């Protein structure tokens with residue numbers, strides 16, 4: 001049995017996510033998102049899609065990027 005590193009739940013069907021050479025163990029996508037997903041620099045929502053990046057800032061959509069003065073980004077539709 002593995003243990004979720006976010007909520008501590010022990011579960012027999014955990015999912016493992018590798019990022020930057022580290023492997024993280026979670027019991028659900030909700031916990032994985034909580035631990036790994038970046039947040040939108042404008043509205044603070046967890047970005048679970050591709051998102052948009054400008055420098056070190058991440059945005060959930062072109063609308064939010066525009067609010068922060070970033071104009072050249074467009075949603076990849």
Ligand SMILES: [Zn+2]
Nearest residue numbers: 004007027031
């Ligand atoms: Zn969990």
Ligand SMILES: [Zn+2]
Nearest residue numbers: 040043060064
């Ligand atoms: Zn946003």
